[in-house]
Amino acid sequence: MNDFFAPLYEGWGLFYLNTFSDDLYNNQIYLPVGWTLLLSSLLSMAVFYYVINHPRFNRWYHWLLFTALIALINFAVAYFTSHNEINLLYEEDPYNTQYYTFGLVNFLYTFIFSAICSFVIRWWSINSATTPIPQ
Amino acid sequence: MAKLFIFGIGGTGVRVIKSLVMLLAAGVDMNVSEVVPVIVDPHQSNSDLKRTIDLLENYQAVQNKLQVGSSHDRSGFFKTKITTLQNLVSSRDMLSSTFSFHLKDVQNEQFRDYVDYGSLDKKNKALMSLLFSEGNLETEMDIGFIGNPNIGSVVLNQFKDSEEFMHFASNFQENDRIFVISSIFGGTGAAGFPTILKNIRNAQSPLPNHEWIRNAKVGAISLLPYFGVAPNPKSKIDKATFISKSKAALSYYERSISGINAINALYYLGDNTTKDYANDPGEGGQRNDAHFIELVSALSIIDFVGMEDGLLTTNNGKAMQPVYKEFGVKDDKETIDFIGLGDRTQELIKKPLSQYMLFNLYLQQQLQKRINKQPWSDRKQPKINQQFVSAPFYQNHLSAFNQHFSQWLKELQQNKRAFVPFNMEVNKSNLFEYMNGIQPRSHWNPLAKDHFVLFDEELNKAERQVGSPSVEQKFMNIFYRATRNLLEKKFGI
Known part of the structure; x- marks a missing residue:
């Protein structure tokens, strides 16, 4: 799975951050962050569509707000997981903005995965079947 | 399933039809394939009539959009088809496209002109004087018969020769039913009910389907006084006459309707808790508020169509087992909600x-x-x-x-x-x-x-x-x- 997540987080070169990305890959840090991303997106969307499932919380901005909350959590997961793991490798941390970039990429992917999850599972939701946008 | 022809006579007939339409829109079950209301009211500018016709036309427009497709996709609202006589007539030739039966020679005409009083000889004029007062003869009929059933019984006789009645007859099928709504304390309804019933029971050749019509299952509601009118010395309508008129009409019905088993089911309804409406014989447009009694009257129609065919057998124009029904509420209160109903x-x-x-x-x-x-x-x-x-x-x-x-x-x-x-x-x-x-x-x-x-x-x-x-x-x-x-x-x- 590390090989599955690596190209995603490196954006097929677009988000590749040289040694920082290499360190994440070599130390398999993509794995917990990626799994957290996938599972939290799926779980949060299941909660949105089947547990909350509310006629007054089914507009696109409700979805956006809810997903933004999950995305923020995933930003924090990416930031702190990478920061903690890399700190174990070096006596003096050579990276600074890279943690934010990695967090932002995870933030972005939360929206993408949540949107994918939405379009897969929303059909069976009674009150949110057209959220965030009708087909 | 059979059709139900409803003759709504006068202002009360019109308002009862309105209540029935409300019930049908709400999805009350009616055991018929379609309902064909025929409104008989000479007062064409009557506000109640206009409101009811507008309502019927809107109902039709809604219902027409809902009757296609599978029964699974049909709504329970507006499920009963309401149609005009014109819609039944394939040729769609002469009939106007409304639910209202047009009385001829009543617009801007006094009763005196209608009977051509001026050309009568002395003996016939004397006979007319015996039956009709001077006030009767001068009655302007375009606002109805203003509490004068003796005028109505003459004018409404044109019904049997009308184009509408011919179309009704030609579309009448063996199992179709007829219901007549009228009030007994006014003019148009009190005269119209026996007249229409007589034409049904005496149907004969060359009227199409005359056998079926003569032996039709006929129900009717006759409304006893359920509202009053404010005193007005200038008006020809006086509520003090309502009871005496009702008694006179009931006495006539006893001899000519129930006495000869002319009807299969007759419903009587009235109320002694009443409100006085404005005393408007018709010139002001006659706009009466909807009344609980009219809603109950509409229920009598639903009761009638729910009766088994076997209970409504008619032979040679005579009902074999005529039934007479009344209605009551649980408590005699001035304000009733659902709980107060039976x-x-x-x-x-x-x-x-x-x-x-x-x-x-x-x-x-x-x-x-x-x-x-x-x-x-x-x-x-x-x-x-x-x-x-x-x-x-x-x-x-x-x-x-x-x-x-x-x-x-x-x-x-x-x-x-x-x-x-x-x-x-x-x-x-x-x-x-x-x-x-x-x-x-x-x-x-x-x-x-x-x-x-x-x-x-x-x-x-x-x-x-x-x-x-x-x-x-x-x-x-x-x-x-x-x-x-x-x-x-x-x-x-």
């Missing part, structure tokens, strides 16, 4: 009217806010969107019908005796307190969906159960299903 009446109308009221409340308070914002609106084709709301079906017909419905309820509420089944002032925070005297089921969960939120959820569920009918069918069907489920959930009915 159990059978409650069973018949409580659920459909409550469903339709909920539907109406949603349309008034929520529809515009929820269009394109709920799955029931835009999950799949056809979408219930702004275009649908702006189209004639909704804008011109359903909305217009519902305005009549709200007005009808309001009038029932302010009349005497008042029928007040609903609290019409409910809003998004107390929607389910809309049935007077009936509390919704309570729940302990503060997060539970309730009111219009629950309504939307039921609409969203209902939307998944309908197929892919037209947008009009989808709209009516999901609201019918949702309101039915809401009543079950919140009230157990």
